[in-house]
Amino acid sequence: MFDSLQERLSGVLDKLTRRGALSEADVTAALREVRVALLEADVALPVVKDFVEGVREKAVGQEVLRSVTPGQMVVKIVHDHLVETLGSESVGIDLRATPPVGIMLVGLQGSGKTTSCAKIAKRLQEREKKKVLMASLDVRRPAAQEQLKVLGEQALVATLPIVPGEPPVAIARRAMQTGALEGYDVVMLDTAGRLAIDEELMAEVAAVRDAAKPHESLLVADAMTGQDAVTVASAFKERVDLTGIVLTRVDGDARGGAALSMRAVTGCPIKLIGVGEKLDALEGFHPDRVASRILGMGDVVSLVEKAAETIEAEEAEKLAKKLQKGTFDLDDFAKQLQQMQKMGGLSSMMGMLPGMNSAQMQQIKNAKLDDGMVKRQLAVLSSMTPKERQKPEIIKASRKQRIAAGSGTTVQEVNKLLKQHKDATRVMKRVQKMGKKGMMRGGLGGLMGGGNPFG
Amino acid sequence: MSDTTQEKKGGWFQRLKAGLTRSSSKLGDGISGIFTKRKLDDQALEELEELLITADLGVTTAARLTANLAKTRFDKDVDPEEVREALAEDIAGILEPVARPLALDPAKKPNVVLVVGVNGSGKTTTIGKLATHYRREGLSVRLAAGDTFRAAAIEQLKIWGERSGCAVVAGKQGADAAGLAFEAVEQAKAAGDDLLLIDTAGRLHNKAELMAELQKIARVIKKVEPQAPHHVVLVLDATTGQNALTQVGTFKELVEVTGLVVTKLDGSARGGVLVALAEKFGLPVHVIGVGEGAEDFRPFTARDFARALVGLDQNK
Numbered sequence: 001m002f003d004s005l006q007e008r009l010s011g012v013l014d015k016l017t018r019r020g021a022l023s024e025a026d027v028t029a030a031l032r033e034v035r036v037a038l039l040e041a042d043v044a045l046p047v048v049k050d051f052v053e054g055v056r057e058k059a060v061g062q063e064v065l066r067s068v069t070p071g072q073m074v075v076k077i078v079h080d081h082l083v084e085t086l087g088s089e090s091v092g093i094d095l096r097a098t099p100p101v102g103i104m105l106v107g108l109q110g111s112g113k114t115t116s117c118a119k120i121a122k123r124l125q126e127r128e129k130k131k132v133l134m135a136s137l138d139v140r141r142p143a144a145q146e147q148l149k150v151l152g153e154q155a156l157v158a159t160l161p162i163v164p165g166e167p168p169v170a171i172a173r174r175a176m177q178t179g180a181l182e183g184y185d186v187v188m189l190d191t192a193g194r195l196a197i198d199e200e201l202m203a204e205v206a207a208v209r210d211a212a213k214p215h216e217s218l219l220v221a222d223a224m225t226g227q228d229a230v231t232v233a234s235a236f237k238e239r240v241d242l243t244g245i246v247l248t249r250v251d252g253d254a255r256g257g258a259a260l261s262m263r264a265v266t267g268c269p270i271k272l273i274g275v276g277e278k279l280d281a282l283e284g285f286h287p288d289r290v291a292s293r294i295l296g297m298g299d300v301v302s303l304v305e306k307a308a309e310t311i312e313a314e315e316a317e318k319l320a321k322k323l324q325k326g327t328f329d330l331d332d333f334a335k336q337l338q339q340m341q342k343m344g345g346l347s348s349m350m351g352m353l354p355g356m357n358s359a360q361m362q363q364i365k366n367a368k369l370d371d372g373m374v375k376r377q378l379a380v381l382s383s384m385t386p387k388e389r390q391k392p393e394i395i396k397a398s399r400k401q402r403i404a405a406g407s408g409t410t411v412q413e414v415n416k417l418l419k420q421h422k423d424a425t426r427v428m429k430r431v432q433k434m435g436k437k438g439m440m441r442g443g444l445g446g447l448m449g450g451g452n453p454f455g
Numbered sequence: 456m457s458d459t460t461q462e463k464k465g466g467w468f469q470r471l472k473a474g475l476t477r478s479s480s481k482l483g484d485g486i487s488g489i490f491t492k493r494k495l496d497d498q499a500l501e502e503l504e505e506l507l508i509t510a511d512l513g514v515t516t517a518a519r520l521t522a523n524l525a526k527t528r529f530d531k532d533v534d535p536e537e538v539r540e541a542l543a544e545d546i547a548g549i550l551e552p553v554a555r556p557l558a559l560d561p562a563k564k565p566n567v568v569l570v571v572g573v574n575g576s577g578k579t580t581t582i583g584k585l586a587t588h589y590r591r592e593g594l595s596v597r598l599a600a601g602d603t604f605r606a607a608a609i610e611q612l613k614i615w616g617e618r619s620g621c622a623v624v625a626g627k628q629g630a631d632a633a634g635l636a637f638e639a640v641e642q643a644k645a646a647g648d649d650l651l652l653i654d655t656a657g658r659l660h661n662k663a664e665l666m667a668e669l670q671k672i673a674r675v676i677k678k679v680e681p682q683a684p685h686h687v688v689l690v691l692d693a694t695t696g697q698n699a700l701t702q703v704g705t706f707k708e709l710v711e712v713t714g715l716v717v718t719k720l721d722g723s724a725r726g727g728v729l730v731a732l733a734e735k736f737g738l739p740v741h742v743i744g745v746g747e748g749a750e751d752f753r754p755f756t757a758r759d760f761a762r763a764l765v766g767l768d769q770n771k
Contacts, residue, residue, distance in 0.1 A: 036514050042696030045509045109719060109747070110575025110692060140747060141580075142614035147607035150628070154606070195722040222575065226511040226696025228724035235723075249574065252659040254698035277574070277604070372663075 041255030086287035100179030102214030109193030112248035118151035130185040135160035135175035138192035196235030229258040248274035330389035383407035510727035550757035555739035567683035572690035574657030577718035583615030594649040599639035600625035604656035660705035693726035718744035
């Protein structure tokens, strides 16, 4: 459904290969595509307009570097401007205040406040060694207070005892008092979900803020939010003086344009992002990664970092040596597949790869190139003898039948795997010539046999 | 939600109107701004397209609707009312085929409805509302607390069961959701219930293993009742942007979604993505959610939605 900005721009700008500086006309043509790309990524229209103007100013007259096409040049300018708008450095939760430091979470219904509350509490307790108390001020949704209590038990974070019928402002006061009396460093206030246009409830949250005087007021917002993001963010900003934004469900496949919209209208930094259902699935915000994602360029940086974390340095070195010698055997192939599983499975990796558009994702889906396939391939590999793995070329018909039977697969699947290995070896050789950066871009895609524009 | 707040809010029709008006007044104002004493020229068309985009209709749909308008009315003097009427008509035309209520078959004991969606879209609340509604119609309704993942989701559904007077089949947190669904269908069948509403844990559509778990629930239900689930309802948050298209596409492909419920339309989000969804998938939109109370849902009517979307019928 979404074409990456790179693809869009290549259509418009391919004619302009190497022509010195970008002219006003070139930039206008390119910016039309930038606008559509941003809108498709759910960046709010007023924000898109300002953004496009900002890019225009920077781009017109800009020299096109010798090694890139005008399209790539524009992508670079857009990307840099996007990173700048998103806030060039990551900002964490600010705890520099007299304890107990109040942190209030606000947002629409279902944006993920309660889960985020527990995640942040756990993070502060474990990483910053803070003593944290959580209190649910949500007296509206059935069992919401119970939910926070259960999450507290799971995360080993204390929660304020529930007093049935107590109104939110009173709970907030009691939480801050308990926090002060019992020596907590941080008190987290999880408020009920409310609509930005619900006067009564917006007044209530303002009253809570006045009573508790939180040091941080964080807006929790869903990464899938559409154009409404600006309305929501500016309304909450106006009523409760937001200090930051927590973006949830970033592990989904939404482009996350809401991040840009909210950052732009509130000027508040995005402090944390939620990346999963587990209580430790919370990460700092890296503007450059989100920028790449909004533009549909794939989260190259994240992929590289994630790969670096998982692949032990030693392993990598060994692999590199083997590559140099051209002896990338099936044992290495198996190791790669296992590493891929460690990195969160194929589906999460594919989402991060550049140049994978939705049509290709669909193809992969159709080709059943899912995590189950990786498991089956590992089964095939483990049904081979060590000798077979070292010298794949000895695997002929009867060995294939044995391997298929042993792994509960078919001969076709064994063949497919052997072919993939062969392709991978070829890609690896080419990668060697391109250097390490090239490997991350073309290598993994090529490895899986998926068509990709860089391979 | 307490009973007093519900009384204060007044009749349901007014609240629907109030809800939808809030969602659309901005769009309406915008249209007046563009067209008051002006010709429908290129610039006006572009601005119109942008207004549709701000309602989450998406670039493609917005462009198509605008082009349609240009074909018949380009360069003529037009007043804003006329533009709105024409737009509303076009949008209603797209939405008309999908405005279909959830059709329960009285012969089926039970009608099994599986409720699915991403996290936080409002599945449990929607079940509470539907349960209340069908109980009032005199049906015997059973609920299954199939969200065994989220903390206190079971308690939340139990409270809705108490409020609406429905039996709730529930296990422990962390229990197997498919097993629970199986048990619920058996119980509903034995009791001769009219309707069984099965709640499920929220899941992002791009998580293969969670989607497989959902497929398993549907599969296991069939062992008790081969035709079930008779309906698979996807609950969609109206604040969702263009990702709704991927969301619906994936759920539809993997668990054969039969219809949609759109929630949180009482907010400032306008739910314009519904138009794109109707064009692309043609899935029925059964009801819309306009609040947190048991009464806060309405049937989906194409004309009303379309007119409200472009800012018509506001002050009547």
